[in-house]
Amino acid sequence: MFIDNLNWKILKCLQLNARxxxxxxxxxxxxxxxxxxERIKKMxxxxxxxxxxxxxxxxEVGYQLKALITVRAFMGMLKPFLEKVKTYDEVINCYRITGNENIVMEVVLKNQxxxxxxxxxxxxxxxxxxxxVLSHVIKHNEVKPLK
Structure with missing residues (x-):
């Protein structure tokens, strides 16, 4: 879909406040x-x-720690892990990545x-x-038009 200037303006508004x-x-x-x-529906x-x-x-709901955990899977363990990670309540974001590690997860935890x-x-x-994680420097920054 082609995103024209007007669509980008609408997306900016929604990203700032979707309500x-x-x-x-x-x-x-x-x-x-x-x-x-109509434009929102099309997008x-x-x-x-x-x-x-x-x-x-x-x-605010009781967790005391937020952490980033990387996993470098053992041989043959990546696929089983990719299924298992979906069952962990602690994981709020999980990415399969390139580099030395295979996975990076953002997790929330009650304590040490x-x-x-x-x-x-x-x-x-x-x-x-x-x-x-000590603090957020950038939090949910908006996606902007390609230059």
Missing amino acids: QSNAEIGRQVGVSSPAVS EDASVIQSYNTLVSPF KHLELFIDQLIVYGETKTQI
Whole structure:
């Protein structure tokens, strides 16, 4: 799907606040609410817009740690791990990556003991490295037009 300048303006509005009305978006980008609605529907149908989500603060619901864990899978263990990782409640994002490691996961944990127990589950699949997240520098930055 071709994304013209108007579609990019609509996408910017949605990325900043997906709960604003089509009328409000229309006022910001200079078109009618039905025109905004039609364009949004077309972008949803083309999978340009993939979903609308609610971001929950893990710390406000009781988690004390957020970490990035990389896994370098043992020979023959990558495929079993790719299935197993889908069952872990702690994992909020998981990527298969290039380089020395195969996987990087973003996880939320109750405390250090929870982290230790979680790593114990992972080490049967491969070598792990863990980094504790201290703070966000950029959080859910918007996707911008290609230059």
